[in-house]
Amino acid sequence: MGFGKVLSKLLKKKAPVPTGKPQATSKSRQSERVSLEAIKNNLTDIADVKYKQIKTINGFVTLIYYESLVDTQVLHQMVVGPILRQQETVIHAAEKVGENDLNQLLDLITTGYTIIHLHQNSTFYALSTFSAENRAIQQTETESTVIGPQDAFTESLNTNLSLIKRRIANPELKNKSYELGSETKTKVAVLYLNNLVNRENLDRLCKKLEEIDYDGFMDISMLKQLIEDHPYSPFPQYNMTVRTDMAVQYLLDGRIVVVMGNSQSVIIAPTSFFELFVSTEDYYNRWMTATLLRSLRFFGFFITIILTPTYISALTYHPELLPFELLMNLQESRDRVPFPPVIEVLFIELVIEILREAGSRMPTKIGQTIGIVGGIVIGTAAVEAGLISNMLTVLVAISALLSFLPSNFLMSNTSRFIRYIFILSAGLFGLYGQMLALAWLFIHLLNLTSLGNPYLTPVIPRKWTDLLDSVVRLPLGLLQYKKGISRAKTKRIRPLDEE
């Protein structure tokens, strides 16, 4: 963290001082008087901007809109038809644009509004006609569960908001709106339940969002990296999901959900380390099953980063650790391998990484074939060729599978990265090196914060009641309290049943 701080200080010195909100994008667009000429001057070289002139009973009307953002049928239904029949109805529905608000008018055009210009008194009206194609609500492929609602967020901000709002029918559910990205002007909504959310958390998040000075966002994960407390850490400090029920579950716990236009995932803040292993399915399963699966995911993380390094240190430095029979087995399986265990492990781990990366880049149909080819051909052939040992193939396969257990994909990527630190330290100093790496991991996790809240909360609990819903998930009736990390205003979920 120390080096990170120094680095960020240096970076801050170099970066230009942020000048408040990035409003003045182009100074040439000062507030001019609105006129048809001015609009045309500003929208030169845009092929899909249309100026449609219509003759009505009251005189000429010009419609200005982007052809790519406005569907022709919608335009005819909402604007052209009514304007020919009865001009006033459209004018009443539309918004009048001020005489000097050229910038606002241009922004409206670029976001899919149709501008109605009445020639007889040279006034301008704007009407929302945004009707670009949206993807339908579909199942999630990245975070699928067996039980539970199957609808996932889409890339449309309004659809996403509706998916949340139809689940929480409550006026306490607020959404603040932001416009981020000095060039893209991406819409961002901050959702929270006003009666539960911790003000300090909310203020911190809003302050971070307001301070962002970045030109554009392709996905919310970019925004997430910009507003994290510790940008130099390998760990994701906010949860990200495409599951609607997960977003709602955390909103009910007093967290804040950030939704961004053109981005499928949403951010949940603050989040603890442990929650990145929690799936909403845990609440749909029976509590014992849920407990079993949760502990599998949580301890699986530690096993996946420790399993192959232990193989290295046991074979390189501490063969006496293993019982005699096991040691003989191990030695027999690798008697044809000419490398030291570190090289062997690094080799096969890299092969796995390559397979995984190749599989995720390839078209689905070929990807499956490659998976089989990689798994069988490379695995078996490498063992037969004497490059790796049988035993190691099993261990690597287990740890590769374990690394996919966390419900959060970013966390499973992190575990892949962390494993290399452990492999190298085990190669250098055996078990001692592994323990030092573990100490580093823990102190790093202990120092991390998510929106200023300690990241490792349920392990070192802020509230003892957190433990009821941690590695074990007790029956839902016992989970009366909000989590310590959300510091919600209302502590109880509901009063205890009195029968």
Added chain:
Amino acid sequence: MDNNKRKKLNGYHVVFLVQNTMVGLGLLSLPNKLNSMGYSQWWLPLLLGVIANLTLIPMIWLFLRYPTENLYTLNEKLLGKWFGKFVNLFLVLYLIIFISSIVEGYLDLILIVALPDRPITGPLIVFFLVLLYIVHGGIKSIARFSIMSFFLTIWMLIFLYWPIIEGDPRHLLPVSNFTLKEWLQASRNGYFSMVGYDLIMIYFPYIIHQKRAFLHGSIGIWITSIVYFTVTVVSVMYFSPWQMEEVVYPILKLYKAVELSFFERIDVMGISLWVFLLLSTASAYLWVGKKGLDSLRNNNKTYHLYLLAILIFVFINIPFPKDLQDILYDQIFYLKLAIILWPNVLILVHLIRPKKGRTVT
């Protein structure tokens, strides 16, 4: 989050800071250190706990009267600027030697048990990197690491099951088979393992509930004493008198008694896991040393930490003759004793001072 707040340490933090700065390398050789009392040593850790708890009283009493001072600033305040600074310099030098002694002791052990035929430099550098990383987070981060390392290591008490079933409880009797000299000798050597709670004099101003610091400190001391007590009882049951005398690290021997079908040589795993206890002890001491340099130079600079680490590193690498080093590390005991009794001197000065003030005004 609360880096800017002065008060950071809650009750749990204090308990485990006190507890973890005490448990370090000392525990590994405790039954051997107490050996002069023979089989009667098993109850001695409880007595040492009482002594530690008694010496905690003047510390807390004094610092409750100066709630915003630490030992360094208080020295300057009560003893005058120059003499105070001299004492502080002495303290910092002591800390350098002390940290060197525990780190070197541990790494020597690692090199013998887990990494034979390796030079000390590599493991030492990596140890220092992690250590500096911990201390960088400040006292709160050290406290949280202490909590973590307590829970990551305390489960190893399960391994005492095997020595207990193999041991002979009749070794525990008679209780008082020793002379006064033997008892003094054992207490002197054993008290090595008890020191560490005295660091509360440095982090006292950061404690939130200062009024309850004595309670929390005592809980920490008693957790340690009970762990020590358990270990000495089991050692007495398990070892023969000859082994008690000759085995330098009896805990490693106790590990070897463990019989598991899937894991042999628990001692290698145990001594590697011990690095958590060492890191938490050494980081607390290093932080205290850094505070000392800060007060000597009247400013708060991060490079003081690196300077201190380099000094310790160099000190470990100076090729002292082994016997000189042993004498040096052994004689530190009197310094430790002096530090534990030092608050009494300060209390005396504190009591005299206001009287002087009254006669002047």
